[in-house]
Amino acid sequence: MATETIPVIDLGPYLAGEPGALDRTAKELRFALTEIGFYFIVNHGVPREKIQATFAEVKRFHAQPVEKKLDLKIDLHSTGYMPMRGNTLRTSTVQAGTKPNLNEAFFVKREMAADHPDVLANRRFRGRNRWPDGLPGFRETVVDYCNTMEALVLKMVRLYARALDLPATYFDAPFEDCQYSLRMTHYPHQDGPVEDEFGLAPHTDTSFLTLLAPNDVPGLSIRTQSGKWIDAPAIPDAYVVNGGQMLQRWTNDVFLATPHRAINRSGGERYAIPFFADSNIDWPVAAVPTTVGPDNPPKYPTTYYSDYMVWYQKRNYDVLNDANRQAAE
Numbered sequence: 001m002a003t004e005t006i007p008v009i010d011l012g013p014y015l016a017g018e019p020g021a022l023d024r025t026a027k028e029l030r031f032a033l034t035e036i037g038f039y040f041i042v043n044h045g046v047p048r049e050k051i052q053a054t055f056a057e058v059k060r061f062h063a064q065p066v067e068k069k070l071d072l073k074i075d076l077h078s079t080g081y082m083p084m085r086g087n088t089l090r091t092s093t094v095q096a097g098t099k100p101n102l103n104e105a106f107f108v109k110r111e112m113a114a115d116h117p118d119v120l121a122n123r124r125f126r127g128r129n130r131w132p133d134g135l136p137g138f139r140e141t142v143v144d145y146c147n148t149m150e151a152l153v154l155k156m157v158r159l160y161a162r163a164l165d166l167p168a169t170y171f172d173a174p175f176e177d178c179q180y181s182l183r184m185t186h187y188p189h190q191d192g193p194v195e196d197e198f199g200l201a202p203h204t205d206t207s208f209l210t211l212l213a214p215n216d217v218p219g220l221s222i223r224t225q226s227g228k229w230i231d232a233p234a235i236p237d238a239y240v241v242n243g244g245q246m247l248q249r250w251t252n253d254v255f256l257a258t259p260h261r262a263i264n265r266s267g268g269e270r271y272a273i274p275f276f277a278d279s280n281i282d283w284p285v286a287a288v289p290t291t292v293g294p295d296n297p298p299k300y301p302t303t304y305y306s307d308y309m310v311w312y313q314k315r316n317y318d319v320l321n322d323a324n325r326q327a328a329e
């Protein structure tokens with residue numbers, strides 16, 4: 001039977017370049033991603049102050065009046081502000097017909113120069129971030145956090161390569177100018193018995209990997225392979241990491257995309273800052289060679305990030321659908 005415990009992986013030795021650590025750590029990673037689809041990382045090298053500073057800015061952002069936040073309403077690039085109850089997870093294979101999610105979130109992607117060809121072409125998911133005015137320091141802190149996360153992802157993909165019995169540098173090229181999104185979420189406290197109203201309804205992520213910063217306020221639960229929901233324990237300074245639908249496509253379902261959900265019953269506010277990382281927007285995502293064979297044909301057609309996200313968002317983002325409708329009118 002698969003494990004019911006989220007493993008803790010110590011990245012210290014690998015990040016320090018200790019001999020043998022890459023393969024040793026990759027083995028632990030393979031266990032985590034085949035057995036439960038979630039793991040913690042400790043000694044990841046991200047300074048606690050950077051995480052705290054980012055949480056503080058997210059809190060400051062959401063403390064603004066809603067009209068101010070709506071000035072930055074989420075656009076077709078999926079950057080900007082998504083108001084409370086702005087989405088329902090209709091693609092969820094986990095739970096059907098849930099109420100809209102009780103959270104509000106602000107999304108940014110990689111900072112793009114005004115004269116970047118993708119920006120000039122108004123290429124979807126390659127737009128410029130919109131930033132709040134009147135919050136000095138917000139942008140610098142958030143951009144710095146994204147840069148730190150990206151650097152960590154680039155180190156971690158070598159572990160993914162080895163965990164799949166591939167050369168360590170296998171994912172280096174696909175993750176050049178990788179596509180990412182930082183979601184800065186506010187969950188108000190929820191009282192009472194919750195039937196089908198969640199802070200964030202059961203879902204799997206779309207990402208290759210998601211890095212969820214250590215959170216002082218609990219609220220995340222995951223569904224193990226046995227179908228049981230377990231609360232993610234709070235481990236000081238540990239990131240929670242999981243795989244999503246793109247990881248399943250890359251690995252022909254060898255690695256899991258585990259359902260999870262969030263409910264804030266803490267009595268106070270809860271914030272979360274998941275960083276969703278994917279390969280380069282142009283990379284054809286197909287099962288890596290070690291996950292296919294004569295008895296193991298690819299389960300998915302080659303997938304492109306943009307096509308996939310367009311489909312996904314049409315299904316899930318009510319606000320965006322309003323924007324779509326308006327654009328179409």
Ligand SMILES: O=C(O)CCC(=O)C(=O)O
Binds near residue numbers: 185205219261262272
């Ligand atoms: O709030 C959390 O802890 C989890 C957030 C999450 O799963 C998501 O944003 O996809």
Ligand SMILES: [Fe+2]
Binds near residue numbers: 203204205260
């Ligand atoms: Fe998630």
